[in-house]
Amino acid sequence: MVKKNKTNDRIIRAELIFTPLLILLPFIVGVSLIYDWINRDFLTNQLELTAELIIGVVIIIVNLMFDIPFLNSLKEAIEKK
Amino acid sequence: MKKIKEKIKKTQKKINSIDFDAHWYRRVFHTFGATFLLYYMLPDADWINLLKILIPLLIIVFAIILEILRLKNKVSSEHFFGLRFYEKNRVGSYLFFGVAILILLMFFPQQIAIPCILCACIADPIMGESRIRLGEKWTYLIGFIICSFFFIVTWYRADFWILIAVTFIGTTGALFGEVKKLWWIDDDFMIQILPAILLLLLYLVLNYYGLDILPEKVIYPGRMPW
Numbered sequence: 001m002v003k004k005n006k007t008n009d010r011i012i013r014a015e016l017i018f019t020p021l022l023i024l025l026p027f028i029v030g031v032s033l034i035y036d037w038i039n040r041d042f043l044t045n046q047l048e049l050t051a052e053l054i055i056g057v058v059i060i061i062v063n064l065m066f067d068i069p070f071l072n073s074l075k076e077a078i079e080k081k
Numbered sequence: 082m083k084k085i086k087e088k089i090k091k092t093q094k095k096i097n098s099i100d101f102d103a104h105w106y107r108r109v110f111h112t113f114g115a116t117f118l119l120y121y122m123l124p125d126a127d128w129i130n131l132l133k134i135l136i137p138l139l140i141i142v143f144a145i146i147l148e149i150l151r152l153k154n155k156v157s158s159e160h161f162f163g164l165r166f167y168e169k170n171r172v173g174s175y176l177f178f179g180v181a182i183l184i185l186l187m188f189f190p191q192q193i194a195i196p197c198i199l200c201a202c203i204a205d206p207i208m209g210e211s212r213i214r215l216g217e218k219w220t221y222l223i224g225f226i227i228c229s230f231f232f233i234v235t236w237y238r239a240d241f242w243i244l245i246a247v248t249f250i251g252t253t254g255a256l257f258g259e260v261k262k263l264w265w266i267d268d269d270f271m272i273q274i275l276p277a278i279l280l281l282l283l284y285l286v287l288n289y290y291g292l293d294i295l296p297e298k299v300i301y302p303g304r305m306p307w
Contacts, residue, residue, distance in 0.1 A: 022109050025116040032122060033300070040301065051234045051299045055199070059115045062203045066112050070105035 019074070023067050030060035103162060108209065111269075114178065114202035118195065120186050121300035137183050144176050167264075177267035181274050189277050192295050193284070196231040197277045200255040204228050205272055208259060221256065228252040239296040247294070250283060251276040 033056030041050070120137075123129050150156040151173070158169050168174060178201065185194035204227040211220040232248040239247065254276030259268050287294050 022113045026113055029116045029119050029122075032119070036122065036300075036303065051237065054234050055118070055195070055299070058199075058203065059112075059118075062207070063109075063112045063115075066105065066108045066206060070109045073105050 023063070023071075026059055026063040030056045030063070032056070033059070106162065108206045110175070111178075111202055111206040114182060115199065117182050117186065117198065118300065121191055121195075121298075122303050124305045125302040126305060134187070137186065141176075141179055141183050144179055148172055148176050171264065172267075174267040174269045177270035181270045185273060185277055189281060190284075190295055191298055191300065192235055193277050193280045195299055196228075196235045196251060197255065197273045197280075199231040200228045200251075200259075200276065201269055201273045204231070204255065205259060205269065221260070224256055224259065225252055228255045235299055236296055239294060243294045246283070247280060250279050254279045 033052050037050070037053040037056065040046070041052070120133060123133060147156065151158055151161060152170070158164055161173060164173055181201065182198055185197055189197075204224055207227055208220050208224040211223045215223075229248050229252045232251040233244065236244050236247050255272050258271030258273070258275035261271065262268060263271070284294055
């Protein structure tokens with residue numbers, strides 16, 4: 001059972017201001033790691049920094065996994081209003 | 082001017098009335114932590130190296146001051162969205178999470194820091210979801226596989242027996258740090274620091290006997306655009 005913890009009207013909604021940052025920054029880092037791998041490794045045919053590629057891909061996939069339900073819950077909350 | 086003020090007030094009221102679940106917010110906050118790997122991508126220049134120390138330190142000092150004010154009831158806990166019930170009279174887990182990342186980035190080699198940070202940012206929320214959906218037994222198995230994966234990915238260029246030892250020690254440390262719940266110290270801290278300390282000890286002991294076990298770095302600093 002998922003524990004619910006609802007917000008309170010008195011709260012300053014800093015979490016809503018941070019939401020775009022929480023979602024976009026990990027993607028930027030993931031893409032940067034992949035871009036770096038392409039430049040340093042793939043284009044020079046060294047295939048030594050594969051870890052960088054894997055970490056970049058994992059960051060993007062896992063963030064997507066959690067961002068989608070988070071955004072859905074946010075959308076539901078906005079629609080409820 | 083009055084109209085603008087009224088509009089701002091109306092929008093603020095509308096935003097403040099949005100009521101959503103903190104559960105997913107906490108998960109997203111965890112995965113966001115992986116962003117700090119950007120630290121290793123920053124170019125290697127003197128002024129950037131100075132900022133690499135100053136900015137994280139300032140963020141942590143700011144968070145510590147905020148936590149002190151919250152615990153002394155100078156700032157209401159209600160301003161801290163996503164705080165768990167048991168954190169009301171204790172240091173918030175977000176601070177433990179941040180301090181652990183800061184310690185890893187500053188004092189540990191990246192080959193040790195990266196898998197430990199990823200264990201907290203990625204393995205921890207996945208284990209949390211597994212615990213809710215699949216039960217405790219599956220959680221440990223899934224956690225073991227994911228944590229092992231991060232240590233293997235980071236250390237795959239080391240010698241085979243070192244890779245096995247590091248993966249086993251790191252994963253066991255991370256899982257023990259996550260599973261062992263202590264009131265005064267958060268699992269978000271332990272899941273990162275415990276495996277890191279174990280691996281650092283292994284590295285230092287073997288280094289003392291003349292064996293350098295650290296593989297090549299995973300992430301290299303970027304080049305300056307000018």
